Amino acid sequence: MNTNSYLQLGTVEALVVRKPVKNLHLSVLPPNGWVRVTAPESMKDDAIRTLLALRLPWIKKQQVKFACQERQTQRDYLTGESHYFFGKQYRLKLVYKDEVPAVFLKGKNKIVLQVRPGSSVAKRQQVMVDWYRKALHKVVADLMVKWQKKIGVEAKCWGIKQMKTRWGTCNHKQARILINLELAKKPIACIEYVIVHELIHIVEKNHNDNFTALLTGHMPKWKSLKEELNRFILSHEEWKH
Ligand SMILES: [Zn+2]
Numbered sequence: 001m002n003t004n005s006y007l008q009l010g011t012v013e014a015l016v017v018r019k020p021v022k023n024l025h026l027s028v029l030p031p032n033g034w035v036r037v038t039a040p041e042s043m044k045d046d047a048i049r050t051l052l053a054l055r056l057p058w059i060k061k062q063q064v065k066f067a068c069q070e071r072q073t074q075r076d077y078l079t080g081e082s083h084y085f086f087g088k089q090y091r092l093k094l095v096y097k098d099e100v101p102a103v104f105l106k107g108k109n110k111i112v113l114q115v116r117p118g119s120s121v122a123k124r125q126q127v128m129v130d131w132y133r134k135a136l137h138k139v140v141a142d143l144m145v146k147w148q149k150k151i152g153v154e155a156k157c158w159g160i161k162q163m164k165t166r167w168g169t170c171n172h173k174q175a176r177i178l179i180n181l182e183l184a185k186k187p188i189a190c191i192e193y194v195i196v197h198e199l200i201h202i203v204e205k206n207h208n209d210n211f212t213a214l215l216t217g218h219m220p221k222w223k224s225l226k227e228e229l230n231r232f233i234l235s236h237e238e239w240k241h
Helices: 045-054 056-072 121-151 181-185 188-203 209-218 222-229
Strands: 005-009 012-019 024-029 034-040 082-085 088-096 102-106 110-115 157-161 168-171 176-180 235-239
Touching (some): 012 056, 024 045, 121 157, 168 188, 188 209, 188 222
Parallel strands (some): 088 110
Antiparallel strands (some): 005 012, 024 034, 024 235
16 A cells, blocks of 8 residues: 555654545554544645644543553463454463464364463464464465456565554565555455455556556455454544644
């Protein structure tokens, strides 16, 4: 999503998305309090910066709120915790066994995390993250094959990366795509939307009418998938400029 840029204001980093809108729209996103600004295409960076500065107290307040929520839902990778996997909620079952660590699904709603006795929270997290990465890699690989063929484009390379504010990125010139590791928690249809979106960027750099037409042509329901991906936006306000 490469028409985006970043503005730094003290300790606050804001993702700025230019769109044909009339007003500036500010969101503080859970779970980490990332700041996103949707701004009119003609608005200068300085003007955005000034408006952001005025809203800093509000932004900080939202970030503190999310930080508190984050602590409450902090994962220790213990039995009984709830974890998402491809859009579905599972209960974690922690099993200690003196064997190579493993993660697997059991029954309808269990994720079994098997680690060696005495494994730390960090180790348990690492085992889970590796599992998520492997599972997502497999899904993305299949979808890449399917959609490169359908759209008629070729990504030079792609990878999976933990990212802060974007579900995916595409380097238009080099045809390189990155997919956010967090997508392993989202429904496969949403992952598919991100892949189609980024693949179209190989032929169309900007989010213009051509881009939207291509996207709609290949994936008529992309809007509802995008909404589903971003529906956890809890905190936002609209302001005039
Ligand atoms: Zn994009």
